[in-house]
Amino acid sequence: MAYARGDGEYFIYNTQGEVISPNNQYISPTPAEKPIAQEESGFPGAVSYTAYPDAPPNFSSHHRGWSGSTTSTHISSGKPFLPSSSDSIKKGLPFTTGGSWIPEIIAVSISLGAVGSIMGVLAKFNGHALPEWPYYITLNALIAVLAAVTTATMNISLQNSMSQLKWIRFNESRTRLSEMESFDEASRGTWGAIKLLFTFRGGLLGSFGATISIIVLLLGPFAQQIVTYQMREVESLEGASVSRALNYTGALPGKTSSTGFVPILPLKSAVYNGLFAENGRPAAALAFECQSGNCTWDLYDTLGVCAECVDFTPFIQEYCASGETSGDCGWQVPQGAKLKDSTEVFSMTSQIPTARGDQPHSSIMRLIFMGTEAFDGQPGETKPWARQCQLSACVQTLDTKISNGVLAEKANGTKTNNTVLDNSDLNDGRDHNVYIVGEDGTQYLLGIEAMLSMRGWFSSVFANGSASRSAAAYNRTITDNSVVVNLTVGISSGETFFDSDIVTAFYWNYYEYADGLDRLVSDMATSMTVTFRSFAGAVPVSGRAIYTESYVHVRWGFSIVPIVVVVGAVLFLLATIHQSEKSTTQIWKSSALAMLFHGLDDGAKNHFAHAPSLQEQKAKARATKVQLGESDDGTLLRI
Incomplete structure (x- = not known):
């Protein structure tokens, strides 16, 4: 028999470590009982007694609140111990305080x-x-x-x-x-x-x-x-510029001209480019800046050359040359253009303003075209037609855009000077320059010398000429400007004699395109305008460069x-x-x-004692209800 004290309570147990009965009376230890030293027990202030120091008992509790966790065995010495009633050791499990959120x-x-x-x-x-x-x-x-x-x-x-x-x-x-x-x-x-x-x-x-x-x-x-x-277009006020002309005075004195002035070479080149290039881009020579390749401008005005064409077909009259019968006659219009007979299939008649002022002051030249075969007629069908086109100095209101590096301009409006002025004496003390006022009140100037140079040169370049299919025409002397070709274009075909390359160009365009004449005259006017905008009187116009950028959506x-x-x-x-x-x-x-x-407390643990496998334990867990509650041993899950 032996006894030990733990937390103010004494336990009596036999040599097998089985508790016989607890009591609360103080039992003095016999001299044979040897106390276990404090440092051997593992708990400060705890003193345990045993009569069998060399054979430590195994404490097994059969009472409520007794568990193996409240009794420990000192493994190193092989001697059992129980905690004392010191204030530093509290009853129950040590892990009772919570954490923090x-x-x-x-x-x-x-x-x-x-x-x-x-x-x-x-x-x-x-x-x-x-x-x-x-x-x-x-x-x-x-x-x-x-x-x-x-x-x-x-x-x-x-x-x-x-x-x-x-x-x-x-x-x-x-x-x-x-x-x-x-x-x-x-x-x-x-x-x-x-x-x-x-x-x-x-x-x-x-x-x-x-x-x-x-x-x-x-x-x-x-x-x-x-x-x-996503992608979008953004505009920048930098990197877009094109020029406009405030004035044009380019001219050179020349004795070969009837007016005493000849155009500068860039203007001559522009006329030929407009007549013969046929690239659909008469403004291609205009210098511009567009860093993004896509730019746009607000409407702006510039000095330039405008083209206008009107239909004269309703005014055609039969014309018979002196000594001819009515069956071999041709046609004419009141403005003076004519076709001598049916063998003269096409004609071009130029009218250059005289110094006396017989046309508006801004007029450069008029061209009257006539033909025997209409564009929309049948081959060989005689269907006379007439059309007049005019070139004039003007102020154009342009809508300019550049798309993928290609310039495109559209005239939204034009203004001309329709006054008539006698220019026969340039030294009469009057200002003979051509002035045109734009929509914003800006005054644009075309120098009289430049105007006279164009009129004088055009009188020779656009000399009257025709296209004929008569036998007499084939026997004519071929000059430097004339040409004989076997031509097939549109509904017109056959060997044809042309007085000049200029006549050939207009004849070709008329039968090749529905608006061929208007297009060719317009291309020539646009090309001349480019020269105006590239000369000394040009100023830059800032636009907006359009960039494609990725943006956050x-x-x-x-x-x-x-x-x-x-x-x-x-x-x-x-x-x-x-x-x-x-x-x-x-x-x-x-x-x-x-x-x-x-x-789990001991009761809950014993409930699972006969379920050795994990699957059996899970099955018992599904059928077992527990609750977290206080016990003598602390807060545990109890059945």
Whole structure:
């Protein structure tokens, strides 16, 4: 028989370590009993007695509140000990105090800040050009980093809140022991959260937390889908310039001209380019600046040359030369142009203003064209027609655009000087220059010398000429300007004699294109205008360069998922904190020590003694309800 004292209570046990009866009376130890030294016991202030120091008993309790955890054996000495009643040792398990919610609050605050940063960055760059950051960092990379921070910090809060929820659940009511594992799995990953959600074991709050844990997987992809990059055109006030002419005075004195002045070579070149280039780009020689390749300008005025054509067919009359019968007659118009007979299939008649002022002051030249075969007629069908085209100095209101590096201009309006002025004496003390006032009141000037140089040169270049298919025409002497060709164009065909290349060009365009004459005269006028705008009187006009850029487009609908997830995590944390305080549950969260120290009591352990395999234990756990409660040994799960 032996006895020992522990926490103010004495126990009597036999040599096998079995307790015979406890009592509260003081029993003096016999001299044979040897006290175990304090330093050997493992507990400060604890003194144990045994009559068998070399054979330590195994204490096995059969009383309520007695468990193996309250009695320990000193492994190194092989001697048992029991704690004393010192104030430094408290009754029950040592792990009774809870933790703090500060880490979770900090984590969820960081996640809120990260989502707020994503929204702020997107709001800042929404509708703006793609930002250029150092080291090729992109907007998507920044969003991905912030989304990763949000996910990581939210998981801290979600996992610990879900872990705390199991302690709340078992503290408030008797619950199947298997749900301990369900909550534990739900706190570890998505699969556990899915099982908890669809088995409805977590209650309303647990299901809410499991839903948030599942939706958090969508945060990263949805955060990436919020921002897209689209293309748009933007305008810049730099890098676009074209010239306009305020005046033109280019002329040289020349004795070969009837007017005493000849055009400068750039103007002659422009006339020939307009007549013979046929590239559809009469303004191609105009210099411009357009760094982006696509530019536009507001409407502006410039001095130039305008072309205008009108139909004279209604005014055609039959014309018979002297001595001819009516059957062999030709046609004429009151303005003086004529076709001698049916063999003269095409004619060009030029009318140059005289110095006496028989035409408006801004008029440069008139050309009257006549023919026997209409463009829309049948081959060989005699269908006379007539058309007049005029070139005049004017002020044009231009709509200029450059698309893919190609200049395109359209005249939205024109103004001319229709006054008639006698220029026979340039030294009469009067100003003979051509002045035209634009829409904005700007006065544009064409020098009289430049006007006379064009009139004088045109009188020789655009000399009257015709195209004929008569035998007499073939026998004519071929001059430097004349040409005989076997021509097939449009409905017109056959060997034809042309007085000049200029006549050939107009004849070709008339039968080749529906608006051939108008187009050729217009091309010549445009080409001359380019010369005006390239001379000394030209000034630059600034436009807008159009660039194609990528810009940030935010689809705010995709931001719902990140916002909902982080707000849900905050609400879940707050609800868990409130529920813990309401149920006075210790804040143990996912602590492994809490699970060890506050596990099953002896009665619950004995319930599973005959279930050696894990599957059998899980089956018993599903059928066993436990609750977290206080016992003599501390807070434990009890059946």
